[in-house]
Amino acid sequence: MKLTHLHTLSGHQNPVYALANSTQTGLFYSAGNDKGVVEWSLDTMAFVKVLVPVQSSVYAMHIYGERLIIAQRSGVILVFDLSEQRVIAQLAFHQKGVFDLKTIAHKEELLSTGEDGQVAVWSLKDFSLLYHFPVLENTVRVIAISKDEKEVALGCKDGLIRIYNSDDYGLLRVLEGHKFAVTALQYSPEGSRLISGSRDAQLKIWGLPDYELVNNIPAHMFSVYAVAFHPTEPYFATCSQDKSIKLWGASDYKLYKILSLEKQTEGHRHSVNKLLWSPDGRYLISTGDDRQVMVWGFEA
Template identity: 55%
Template sequence: MIEIKLQATLSGHQNPIFTAENSQKQGILFTAGNDKGVVEWNLKTMSFIKVMFPVRSSVYSLHCPTGTPFLIAGERNGQVDIFDFNEQKVIHVLQHHKLPIFDIKTVKSKNELLLSSEDGTVSVWDLASMQILYTFKVSTSTVRVISISPDEKTVAFGCKDNIIRIYQVEDYSLITELDQHTLPVTSLQFSPDGKYLLSGSRDAQLKIWNTSNYTLSENVAAHLFSIYSIAFHSILPYFATASRDKTIKIWNSANFEIQKTLSLQKGYEMHRLSVNKIIWDLENRLISVGDDKLVKVWNVIFE
């Protein structure tokens, strides 16, 4: 049994929210979107703290690398802002890409930062010096989403050309291409044990890939429209998906059976427009943001 209650709705954004990220400091949340800055929230008091720093264009991606004092934001204009919590200011602006940055991830074992862009490339940066190491072409269209395997040996890129491309992290050489989706890939997540990869697309299908040989092991008609976000619980065998269809669904990660649907029709105080990003925090809370300019904090009780 899973019981879900809306704990708080945080308002203040003036435009759609595209992304959310937990701070390295527990109880702090960052959100950003089509607004003029990155916003900091206190999840203990469920209140607005401040606008962290202004941005020049919409923010599509946020990333707080563990073990660093950084908050990293990827903008629509292609620039990437590195905010240092110790100095309380943006200390680097990376301006290699000229088109939107859709995802940001770090390879902790190599101390490398990965940026994926609408230009079809992924750039690799040294996280200490913020110097670019190399760039490689992944697709002829947008590289929308990045997922790194738990052992950091492989990285998956979901692309607008409907294809998922799997690379070696060691030298960023291509392993294989997965081409079963019929529309752009919009979400991607390795399971915590690394045994499978989940992908979501504008085709509304959730696909489960076996990572031992990258074969498709299961396909689920998960939503009515694009699946924009997939988030595994940090400890328990569950994951959540969020969609443009204004719903969030909780799944059992052992058998891929749906456990709960959050929707207006089911009586939940849901987002009125597309749900763009979901993340879990360390207190069994699921945080969702959407085009309705709202942040919602859901208390999830697993019985």
């Protein structure tokens, strides 16, 4: 297995918080504390264009069909149509920053959440607000959707993971284990586990369907900001406030690779905020507070 630095893409003027793949092969998007969403090419390893200007920092992006959904610190969510190259909807409900977005495809619903502790449920047909419910008094940081789309996991500032039924958004169970805010959450592609990361620098592995805690990994020195499973190979990557990216085995939980300036590899100079695998699994893309977007080549 190899993970090799290929290119560093510069141009952002401020920290970068969000990454998303395009529906077009070889393109992806980045955004953060800048004035716009940037489109990049993996084929040329170069800047393509500023896709859409934004009024406030972008904390999350999510792709659904030909729509790029953009969550902002202002609470406003933009829906950008990639085929029409224009904003087709502005979703206003949240009074504070929106930290994550996910879709439930079979229901054609978009979920949004963030600093106000509320989850909003939107129709992907007409972008109307269908439902909203409070989760806690302060921040919900991250959303994960189970493989069968029947369960929604929310990583919360109080260190708890709350699992909801996607049919009626009823609370199913609460997972206790992390000491501090849950900042990363991802169901495994085959649907047998949920992995959570936190400000306590730990990774916790929860076995489905009962969410029993099956493993705890002291993964990083500081907050874990993303967990990203490879699309086809049995690995997942994590990134952290400690400036490192780590690659783990998805079945043995063994640490296979550390990308960090401290380990004399290429790496980020500040907190690494987001990771993204290209759909074909050939590239891992990372970004963070150093304003750089780094592209890594992957070979199993």
